[in-house]
Amino acid sequence: MQGEKQYRYGEFITKIENDSQLQISDFVILTCAIGIASVGLNMNSVATIIGAMLISPLMGPILGLGVGLAASHRQLFFKAALALIIEVTISLLASTLYFKLTPITVGGSEILNRTAPTLWDVLIAVFGGTAGVIGATKKQANNIVPGVAIATALMPPLCTAGYGLAQGNLTYFGGALYLFLINSFFIMLTAWLGIKFIYRQKNQVVERRPLMRFITIVMIALGGIPSLVTTKNVVQETIAQSNIQTMIAEEFKQGTIISQSIDVKSKKIRLSIAQANLNRQEIQKINHAKSKYNLQDYDLQIIQVADLNQLTSSEYSKYINNLINNNRKDYQAKQEVSFTKKLDKVRQVAQAELGKKFTKVTLQTNYDVSAEQIVQSYDVEIIVKDKLSDSQKGKVIKKIKKTLKQVDQIKFTVK
The missing domain is CATH 1.20.1080 (Glycerol uptake facilitator protein)
Known part of the structure; x- marks a missing residue:
């Protein structure tokens, strides 16, 4: 059979x-x-x-x-x-x-x-x-x-x-x-x-031909040893990545993780977090907790992004300069700088036009992936204290779109 x-x-x-x-x-x-x-x-x-x-x-x-x-x-x-x-x-x-x-x-x-x-x-x-x-x-x-x-x-x-x-x-x-x-x-x-x-x-x-026996031994040695080493490294990296994500989920419950850069080989973790307001003691506590996730050998760098709506222009400049000086070769830092500059431009326009009615502004990045290119656009939400007239809204929308051409949608929220 x-x-x-x-x-x-x-x-x-x-x-x-x-x-x-x-x-x-x-x-x-x-x-x-x-x-x-x-x-x-x-x-x-x-x-x-x-x-x-x-x-x-x-x-x-x-x-x-x-x-x-x-x-x-x-x-x-x-x-x-x-x-x-x-x-x-x-x-x-x-x-x-x-x-x-x-x-x-x-x-x-x-x-x-x-x-x-x-x-x-x-x-x-x-x-x-x-x-x-x-x-x-x-x-x-x-x-x-x-x-x-x-x-x-x-x-x-x-x-x-x-x-x-x-x-x-x-x-x-x-x-x-x-x-x-x-x-x-x-x-x-x-x-x-x-x-x-x-x-x-x-x-x-x-x-059993001697030549084929020799080829078998050589093939297994040349392929097997590097494969075993690679498999060992891959297993270690997979476990490390899982432990890192668990640590981020459990230790950074407050605030929003804007970006993360993880280099398992050099054992470096870089996190950019917004609105967490971590003080020195809390950061030390997080560093001490690394051993709980078998990450005690990793260098953890935490970059706290302030509530950007509360910063003055000089504080914005200082924040941007710090990002550039400390992360000159870091792509993610450059992206944060670019985003911060765009947000600051929109905030300045809205504040100048609305005065005391203005509270804060948020900016959301969108990516439209088409067959030929990736188009980046932004959605803006402006939070105001009082209801605005259509003419006021139109004026603000016109000036923001002139300042930042990639803006797609602008909405106003009264709070």
């Missing part, structure tokens, strides 16, 4: 060997997969990226490597290795060319998510490789291999690496390529172990 559902050992080796053999149709499918994945990453479209994963032919050669090692089949191993090298090279060149030509150069979340391996990527590669080799041994049509192709996501990291090359961003390139290699190694490793187990009786009589 098992023979009817599962390939015999010789049949399976022949099937994997055929799957590892590159044909013209494979190049066409690979090109289509690269194009779909690149467009999906560029447009931040999950559905499009999934389509590229489904048709990508990258899984075949990777399974071929694992099966070739397990079966001590030199011809299969080298054929699969050559096919994978060719496919990876074409993928990198084609995706780099696409991202060089596309007018949309902003890296969306789908690109950023594939610039470094995470613990979940490693686990998915292990589980996916196990399921993939089991599905490949079955004669009957099944949805295991397509499901593995989606889960392990081999094509998107390669196209993300192409994006890194096109943008001259070696961090993106190296991180995405490393993610692909980690995924590929664990899929190959689980395929090797899976074949050893599934065809364990046949493997007892397979001739």
Whole structure:
């Protein structure tokens, strides 16, 4: 009964060997997969990226490597290795060319998510490789291999690496390529172990060629040791990120976190918080509480943003200068400075026009992501003591929009 559902050992080796053999149709499918994945990453479209994963032919050669090692089949191993090298090279060149030509150069979340391996990527590669080799041994049509192709996501990291090359961003390139290699190694490793187990009786009589035994040892050593180190680092970073978010949620219940910058490698946490009014004793208490979250080795920097409506112009200048001087190289600080300046401009206009009726102003940032660009706009809320006439409102709206052209909506609230 098992023979009817599962390939015999010789049949399976022949099937994997055929799957590892590159044909013209494979190049066409690979090109289509690269194009779909690149467009999906560029447009931040999950559905499009999934389509590229489904048709990508990258899984075949990777399974071929694992099966070739397990079966001590030199011809299969080298054929699969050559096919994978060719496919990876074409993928990198084609995706780099696409991202060089596309007018949309902003890296969306789908690109950023594939610039470094995470613990979940490693686990998915292990589980996916196990399921993939089991599905490949079955004669009957099944949805295991397509499901593995989606889960392990081999094509998107390669196209993300192409994006890194096109943008001259070696961090993106190296991180995405490393993610692909980690995924590929664990899929190959689980395929090797899976074949050893599934065809364990046949493997007892397979001739162990010295060259293939040497290649197996080298592959596991070269791939396994860095992978174990990466997995260890990824687990530590995942735990640290979780602990940091727990600390922020529990220790900063008052006020609003405007921005957070977390560098797990250098063990630095930088938080910008508004309207918390933390005194020195409270900040010391928070620092002492770091050990409760296993973060005692981290340097915690808290930047308190005052209630901006209560600051005078000189205080605004001092606040901005402090931000610039203390965080000259920090992007988030520059964003805070830019936002503070815009808020100050709007506040000055409203105060000048409304006088004693004016109480305070709030500014909300909006982002409209279209197919070609990201448009930033602002919604303004002006809080006043008394009701305003339509002419007063019109005058204020006209002057604010003249001062800050990105303002979209302005509303008045009486309190």
